[in-house]
Amino acid sequence: MEHHHLVIDGIHKRYDGAEVLQHVSLSIREGEFFFLLGPSGCGKTTLLRILAGLLEPDAGRIILDGADITRTKPELRDLHTVFQHYALFPHMTVFDNVAFGLRMRKEAEAAVRGKVMDALRQVALDGLDARKPAQLSGGQSQRVALARALVNEPSALLLDEPLGALDVKLRQQMQIELKQLQRRSNTTFVCVTHDQEEALSLGDRIAVMDQGVVQQVGTPDEVYHHPANRFVCEFLGASNILTMGGREFGLRPEDVRIGEGPGGETVDLTDVLFNGHYMALHCRRGDGARFLIHAAQRPEGTRFQVHWDDADLMPL
Amino acid sequence: MKKGILIPPALWLGVLFVAPLLVVFVYSFFERGTYGELVPALSPDNYARAMDPLYLATLWRSVRLSLIATGISLIVGFPLAWHISQRSESVKKFLLVLLLVPFWTNFLVRTYAWIFILRTEGLLNSTLMGLGLITQPVDILFTETAVVIGLVYTYLPFMVLPIYVNAEKLDRRLLEAARDLGATSTRAFRHVILPLTRPGIISGCILVFVPCLGAYITPDLLGGSKSLMIGNLIQMQFLSARDWPFGSALSFLLMAIVLTALYISSKAQAEAAR
Amino acid sequence: MKARFLLHLNASLVYAFIYLPILVLIVFSFNQERINAVWTGFTLDWYLRLFTDGAILDALFNSLIVGVPSTLIATVLGTMAAIGMHKYDFPGKRLFESVLYLPIVIPEIVMAVSLLTFYVWISFALGTVSVILAHVTFNISFVFVVVLARLADTDGRYEDAARDLGASGWQTFRHVTLPLIRPGVIAGALLAFTISWDDFLIAFFTAGVGATTLPMKVYSMIKFGVSPEINAVSTVMILVTMILMLLAIRTEGITKTAKTIGS
Numbered sequence: 001m002e003h004h005h006l007v008i009d010g011i012h013k014r015y016d017g018a019e020v021l022q023h024v025s026l027s028i029r030e031g032e033f034f035f036l037l038g039p040s041g042c043g044k045t046t047l048l049r050i051l052a053g054l055l056e057p058d059a060g061r062i063i064l065d066g067a068d069i070t071r072t073k074p075e076l077r078d079l080h081t082v083f084q085h086y087a088l089f090p091h092m093t094v095f096d097n098v099a100f101g102l103r104m105r106k107e108a109e110a111a112v113r114g115k116v117m118d119a120l121r122q123v124a125l126d127g128l129d130a131r132k133p134a135q136l137s138g139g140q141s142q143r144v145a146l147a148r149a150l151v152n153e154p155s156a157l158l159l160d161e162p163l164g165a166l167d168v169k170l171r172q173q174m175q176i177e178l179k180q181l182q183r184r185s186n187t188t189f190v191c192v193t194h195d196q197e198e199a200l201s202l203g204d205r206i207a208v209m210d211q212g213v214v215q216q217v218g219t220p221d222e223v224y225h226h227p228a229n230r231f232v233c234e235f236l237g238a239s240n241i242l243t244m245g246g247r248e249f250g251l252r253p254e255d256v257r258i259g260e261g262p263g264g265e266t267v268d269l270t271d272v273l274f275n276g277h278y279m280a281l282h283c284r285r286g287d288g289a290r291f292l293i294h295a296a297q298r299p300e301g302t303r304f305q306v307h308w309d310d311a312d313l314m315p316l
Numbered sequence: 317m318k319k320g321i322l323i324p325p326a327l328w329l330g331v332l333f334v335a336p337l338l339v340v341f342v343y344s345f346f347e348r349g350t351y352g353e354l355v356p357a358l359s360p361d362n363y364a365r366a367m368d369p370l371y372l373a374t375l376w377r378s379v380r381l382s383l384i385a386t387g388i389s390l391i392v393g394f395p396l397a398w399h400i401s402q403r404s405e406s407v408k409k410f411l412l413v414l415l416l417v418p419f420w421t422n423f424l425v426r427t428y429a430w431i432f433i434l435r436t437e438g439l440l441n442s443t444l445m446g447l448g449l450i451t452q453p454v455d456i457l458f459t460e461t462a463v464v465i466g467l468v469y470t471y472l473p474f475m476v477l478p479i480y481v482n483a484e485k486l487d488r489r490l491l492e493a494a495r496d497l498g499a500t501s502t503r504a505f506r507h508v509i510l511p512l513t514r515p516g517i518i519s520g521c522i523l524v525f526v527p528c529l530g531a532y533i534t535p536d537l538l539g540g541s542k543s544l545m546i547g548n549l550i551q552m553q554f555l556s557a558r559d560w561p562f563g564s565a566l567s568f569l570l571m572a573i574v575l576t577a578l579y580i581s582s583k584a585q586a587e588a589a590r
Numbered sequence: 591m592k593a594r595f596l597l598h599l600n601a602s603l604v605y606a607f608i609y610l611p612i613l614v615l616i617v618f619s620f621n622q623e624r625i626n627a628v629w630t631g632f633t634l635d636w637y638l639r640l641f642t643d644g645a646i647l648d649a650l651f652n653s654l655i656v657g658v659p660s661t662l663i664a665t666v667l668g669t670m671a672a673i674g675m676h677k678y679d680f681p682g683k684r685l686f687e688s689v690l691y692l693p694i695v696i697p698e699i700v701m702a703v704s705l706l707t708f709y710v711w712i713s714f715a716l717g718t719v720s721v722i723l724a725h726v727t728f729n730i731s732f733v734f735v736v737v738l739a740r741l742a743d744t745d746g747r748y749e750d751a752a753r754d755l756g757a758s759g760w761q762t763f764r765h766v767t768l769p770l771i772r773p774g775v776i777a778g779a780l781l782a783f784t785i786s787w788d789d790f791l792i793a794f795f796t797a798g799v800g801a802t803t804l805p806m807k808v809y810s811m812i813k814f815g816v817s818p819e820i821n822a823v824s825t826v827m828i829l830v831t832m833i834l835m836l837l838a839i840r841t842e843g844i845t846k847t848a849k850t851i852g853s
Contacts, residue, residue: 052754074753075761087751091769100765104704152755322674322686325667325730329689331726333701336708338777340700343707396604399597413839420835422788424808425824429611432618434818439614442628469611472604481790501593512680530697532791537812547699554703554795564707576696 005030005188006051006156011060013046013212022058022212024290028156028205030293033182034109035199037210038194039169044192047209048158051190052081062278064155072170075104081158085165086141088133094120094144095129101152105221118306120144122181139170146181156188163198175202196236200224208232238280238292242313253294254278261307267291269302320547336572344564362565371566372460378545379573380536381460382528385467388525389475390517392468397479397516401486419473427466427537434462434538458540466534471527475520482516483509514559515585522581526574546570612828636822644825648808653787655718656803661726661783667726668733668782669775673767675734676741693728696733698737701728702795709796716798724796725786732785733778740774780838784831 006028011125013021021043028034036044049055051062053074061070080101088097095214097117107115112195116168123143133141142162149157162178163171179202182189193199197235199206200220208223208231216228225275227233230241267283280294283306293306347355347562365371400411420428433439434457441453456462486509494504532547539545546566553563622631640646671690675683685834693701705724709716748770790805797806804827811820 054750054754075756075758079754081754082755083747083751083752085747087747089748089751089766100752100757104752104756104758104761106766274642319674319678319680321670322678323669325674325690325734326686328667328727329693329730332705332708332723335687336704337700337707339711340704392600392604395597395600399601405623411601413836415608416839417832417835418608420784421612421828422805422808422824424610424788424790424805424812425615428808428812428820428824429615431812432821433611433614435816439618446628470720471609472608526695527697530699534657543762547697550699550703551836554706560707563703567703567792571700574695578695 004028005032005065006190007061007063008047009061010045010065011050011057011062013043013050013055013057015046017251021050021057024209024212024214025060025170026207026214026217028188029189030205031186032204033179033189033202034191035203036190036209037199037203037206037235039194039272041211042209043212044159044194044209047249048081048160048173048190048192052079052158053077077138078193079158079159080147080152080154082142082162084160086133086145088136088141088144088148092132093129093147094131094133094136097133098129098148098151100148105152114145115151119147122150122184123147123177135166138166139174140176142166144294146178150181150185152185154187156190159189159191161193162191163195164193170180171198178202197247200236208235210235227314228314233314233316238294240291241316248316250316251312253280253306255312256291256293256295256306256308258293258295258299258304260305263310264305264307266303267293267306269299269304272298277294322428340564340567343561344560344568346564348559348561350533362562365562366565366569374544374549375546375569377460377543378529378531381463381467381543381545382531384527385464385471385528386498386521388464389472390521392478393472394479394513394517395521397476398483401480401483408484414474415476418538423470423533424537426469427533430462430466430469431457431537431584434465435443458542460539460543462494462538463535463543463545466538467528467531472523472536474527478519478523479513479516482513486512488556508522514518517585518581522577526577530570531575591745615821616825616828619825621818621821623818636818639819641820643819645802646804646807649802649804652718652801653804656721656725656793657783657786658800658844659784660722660729660786661779662784663722665733665779666725668730668778669737669771671730671734671772672741673739675747676738690734692730693731698791702765702792705792706795716796716801718798718801721793721794721800721801721803724792726791729782729785729791731777733783735772736778736781737774740771740777744770777838780834784834784838787834788827826843 003021004027006023008026008028011021011024012018023115024043033149036046039132041087050057053069053072057070061068062308063069065077065212088094089100095116096176099112099117102112102115117126117129120129123146124139125140125143125147127142128136128144131143136144142165146162158219163174166174175198191199191203200223205217205219207217210231216223216232219225224236227236227250230248230250233239233241238253240249240253240256242249265286267285269283272279273283275294278294278296279298281295281298283291285291285294317441329380345358347357347359347361357450372433395571400408400415430445431438435441436455436457437439438457440456441450444450456465487575490508491504494508498508524527527543530547532551535545535548536551539548547559547570550563550570553566557563602822618629619636620632620634621629622633622635675687675731702724705720705727709720714720748766752766753759756768758764788805789803790809792810793801793803793806797803804823808820808827811817811823811836817829
C-alpha cells in the first residue's frame, strides 16, 4: 500500500461569492513530483496557499504524514513555499535569506552556517552568499528561493509557478535542474502551473483542475493519452474533437496519418505553420469542422486523404 | 499581529482630537455670561450672530483673498510644475529639492521675512527710494496685498506638487500623437495637457484654498487690523473678547466651509477621473 | 521657441521669489544697522546677543522638551496606525481613515481652539505637557501618511514568506516588516519633529506659563518690533529645519516625498 504523504480531503473555499474550490480531494505520495495544472482562476494557487496555511478553507481537511494540519498556523507547518516572484527579503543578503527559517527555529549559528552553505552549493550558488537580492538575476533568485525553502528539510515543498518569470531558454534549463533537485533531495514537490508542457515533462502525477474542480488525476501518459473529459483533452496539447455515433472522441494531431486508410476522410488544407520539428496543418473536414494535423512534411496539394488508428481515439 | 494595534492611536485621537471638537460644537450653543463665564444654554444665537454683516465681511474677505491667492498660485505654479516635469531626471530632482527645502523652514520666519521687506523702512522701499524710482515709501505692509503675497508665498508648493505628479505621469507620446495629427501648441495644450492634468489642478487648488481660508499668522502679521480673516476673528473671541461660545460657533462654521470645499473637490476629482 | 523661454523665465522668477526673502533675512542678520533695511556693515553682534539671551535659550530648550517626546510618541502611534490600516479591513475603516486624515486638513486655529477648550473643560493645567499632548495629536496623522505610503509599496508577500518559513507573527514583524518600513518611519519622525519645532499656533493656545516655545518667542519678538535679532533667530531656525528636511529627503528619496505631499 502506498504511503499517502499529503492528503487533501474535501477542501472547499468560497471567495467573494464565487466557489473557488469545490470539495477537492487529492492524495499525494511521498517523494512525488506532483503537479496542479490548470488555467488561471481554476483554484490551483488558492489550493496551494491553503496547503501552506496562508489561507483557511471553508471546509475539508489537510493531512500531512497522518497529522491533521488544517488549523495549524503556517509557521508551524512542516511545509515551505517557493513563491511565484520568489519574495526574497530585499534587506537581507542571500545567506541571511537562506538562513532565515533555521534562525527562526533558533538553531545554533554554527549549524546554520554549515547547512546554508550546503544548500547554496546544492543550487550552485555558493559564491554569492554575500549578495543582496537586487543584485541577482532571475535564475539566481529562483535558486536562492529554492535553497531557502529546502534548507529547512520540509516534509514537502510547495512551488507556485516557479518558472513563470524566466525566459524560454532559462526555463528549459531550470526545468531539468528542478527535476534533478527533486530527485536528489527526495522531497515531495507540489507544483502549481498553467504550462502543460512543464507538467507533462516534469511531473510524476498531474491533477488537472478547472473552475475549482479536479478534472483528472494521473501520470502524464494517462492524462495525455487517456483524458477523462473534453476539458482535459483540449487543455493538454492540441487536439481534434470528433463526434461519432453520439459520443465524443479526442484525436491528437500527431496521430493523424496522411494518405488512404481504413475509416479515413478527405480534408482541405487552409493554413500551414512551420513549427521547427513538425508542420502544423490546419484543415477543414467535409462538414466544415476544423481539423489539425501535425506531420513531418507537408503533403501535395490542398486536398488529401487522412486516416487514423482506432486505438488512438480517446473516448471522452 | 492583531487588529489591536489600531487601538492606541484610535484612543489617542478619540480623546485628544474628536472629543475636543465635540466640546467646541457643544460650546457653540452656549452663551457668554456677564463676566465672560460660560452659560449653558441651547441657543443657536451664536450662529445667527455670525451672519451679522460685520462678520460676514470678514468671512467674505477670507474667501476672496483665498481665491485670489489660489488663482495666482495656479497661474504661476502650473507652468512651473510643467516645466520641471519636462526636464531630465537629475534636473527634476534638483529643482524639486530646491522648491521644497525653503518650504520647510518655519512659517513665522518666512512671514517675518516679508515684513522685513515690505514695511515702510523695509528693503523694498529702501531699494526703490535708493534707486530714485519713488520719493515716498509705498504702503504695502498691513494691506490685503501683503496678505495675498504672504499666502501665495506660503502655499505655492502645495499647488506645484500635485500638478507636477500629474504632469510627470503624462505620456509624452500623447503629445507627439496630437502634434502628428496636426494640433498646434495651443490646441495640444487645451485638448491634451489640460484635461489630463485636471486631477492635479483640482488637488492643488484645494490644497491652497483650504489652508488659506483658515490662515492666522499671515493676516495677523502682514494684514494688520484692516485685513482680518476668519482665523484672526476666532482668535480674538478666545483671547481678548473672551466669548468662547461665539468663537466656537465661528470655528465650526470655518470647519463646515472647509469640509464642504473638500467634498466638492472630491466630487470634481471623481468626475475628472472618468 | 517662445513658450520655452517664457517657461524658463517663469521658473526663474518663481525660484527668485521663493529664495529672496530667505536670503534677505540671512544677509541682514549680519547687518550693523538696527532699524532700517540699509546695509551698514557686517557684524556678529546679533548672534552673540542671541546666545546670551536667556529668554531665547529657554524657549529653545522648551521647543526641544516638547519636540523630542512628542515626536517619539507620535511616531510610535502613527506607525501603529499605518500598519493596522494597511493590513486589516473592518467595518468603519473608511470613517477611521477620515479621522486619521482630518488633523492634516483641518485649519490649525480650529484645532488649537478645540484643544484649549477641552483642556479647560477637564480642568487640565496648561503647561508643557499640554503642548506635548497637542503636538502628538496632529503628528500622528503626518507619521501615518508617510509610513502608509511606504507600506503601500510592499504587498504582504514578504510577510507571507516569513511565516511560511517558520516565523511567528512577532518574529515576522521584527525581522521583516520593521526593517522594510524603517526608512518611512525615520522620515515620518523627522517630519513630525520639524512640524513640532515649527508650530506656533497650537503651542500658543495650549502652552502654560513658562512653557514658551521658540516660535512663540519669535512671534512676540515680531510683535514687539523688527530687529536684526529676529533675523538671527530666523537664520538659525532656517538652518535647523533645512538640515532635518534634507535628512528626511535623503532617507526617503525626493520623488517619494513629492508624491506623498502631492497626495
